Amino acid sequence: MWSKKVLQPIYFYRKRITIVAFITILSLLFLNLITPTKINSAVASGNGDKLLTIFEDGKRFSFKTSAKTVREALAEQKISLEEHDHIEPSLNDELDGVEYNINIYRAMPVIIKDNNYKVKVLSSSKVASKIVSDAGIKLYDEDKVELIPSTNPAEDGTSTVLNITRAKLVKVDLYGKETEFRTRAATVADFLKEKNIKLEEQDGISVEKTEKISNGQHFRIWRNGKQTITNEEDVDFEVEKIKDSEKEAGYKQVKEAGEKGKKTVTYEIEMQNGKEVSRKKINESQTKAPKKQIEVVGFKQANLSYTGGGNKTEWLSASNIPQSEWGYADWLVSKESGWNPNSTNRSSGACGLAQALPCSKVGADPYNPVNSLNWMNNYVMRRYGSWANAVNHSKTKGWY
Known part of the structure; x- marks a missing residue:
């Protein structure tokens, strides 16, 4: 058996060849799009598992490297950067991929x-x-x-x-608030339009609208009659003082700095011919709370000399201790309580400046420094006859 072969017209074969060629071209283009690394790798210099392409001043070149950072890769190619040059990605970026584009912008x-x-x-x-x-x-x-x-x-x-x-600097008293503007406007009218300042019938302006704008110019815009303005104002902070009896009087240390708060205050004002004739506060709102300042201040009494002379202190002046005995009293009180009126011995319960034992001997308010000094003076004079004798006994025995 044999079959009859059908012959096709010549244009049929030409059509098939054209289609095959078109498909082949498309395939090559597609392969070129999805495999640029292979093509670049083929023309890149050097060795390594990463491909870097440098773009600089409209030029490009590629190289292979095993460097860990951009800096190391450029060093291999002896490419240096000056202080004002810029590079993307940065020199310290790690190269943990396989292909990178490096842009160098020379200063x-x-x-x-x-x-x-x-x-x-x-x-x-x-x-x-x-x-x-x-x-x-x-x-x-x-x-x-x-x-x-x-x-x-x-x-x-x-x-x-x-x-x-540079734009010109213009200062405008705008409805009672001084404001700085910068403008490229030629005239006052152009400036008002540029800054979207629309003057109403009751508004006044201190210059002609046709006047040319000059650098440093100053003019006023006001509204006659009653109006409101809102200002931002400071709120003072509170100061808390912590007394430290171990520090001398006059000592001060800021433990925590305070910060002023902020508030908006709205006033109703009345203007006549651009001048304020009355003002009334109609609203106040705190926008930022002030932060309290904490200060440590000295509360220790001034030391007096042992000779009995020296400066008076408030507590000694109010007590019944003669001024001639203040030096001895200062030595003994310093030893017993360090001039801390709230001093209390945890073991015995002795209290106050005099360290009276029991504390109840002083009577009412034993921690009051004047009460404690008065009791101490009576005790010393009755037991030792003088403050000097009491001091000598304390130096010998360790107590009085």
Whole structure:
């Protein structure tokens, strides 16, 4: 048996060849898209399990490396960075993948002109605002910055100039509140429109709207009749004092610094011809609570000399101890209680400046320093005949 072979027209075969060729081209394109690493690897220099591609000044090249960080990889290729150059990713980034793109932005000199101020800086940025920021120059939103070609590259030492056109500073007393504005407006009318300040029929302004705006200009806008204004004001903090009997009088240490709070206060004011003629508080709201300040202050009595002379203290002055005996009294009280009126012996219960035992001997309020000194004076004079004798006994026996 044999079969008859059907012959197709020539255009049929041409069509099949075209389709096969088209599919082949698509396959090659697809493989190229999904396997760029293999292609890059084939042309990359060096050895290693990671592929790095460097992009710098519109150029690129690839290399293989086993470096652990970007810094190590660049060192292998003897690529160094200057202080103002910028790199992405950073030098200390770890290389824990298989393929990386490294962007290097080399710093270039730029002349910055800011009114009469002129300085040359190095910057790796191509954005004007970023160059100004890197140079530490403060900009306001209303200032204008632009990169322009240098008119004298030989003198400037660079082909790029960054020009700053400063906005004008205007101070306005706006309805009773002094406010600073920066503007590029030519006239007062342009300024009011730029800042969206709409004057009502009862409003007044101290300059003509057609007046040209100048740097440092000052004018007032007010509203006649009654109106309200809201101000932010400070709230003073409270001071808590902790007395320390171990520190001399006059000693002060801030243990915890206080902080002022904030409050908003609304006033109803009456204006006539731009001047305030009356003011009345109608509301007050605390927006931030003040923080209490804690201070440690000395409460220790001044020491008197042993000779009996010296400065008077409040407690001794109020007691019945003769001034001629104050030096002896100071020595004995210092030994017994350290001039702490609240001193209490945990073992015996002796208390007060005199360390009376039992504490009840002093009578009412034994911790009152004057009561304690009066009892002590009576006890010393009755038992020893003088304060000097009491001191000598204490030095010999250790008690009085």
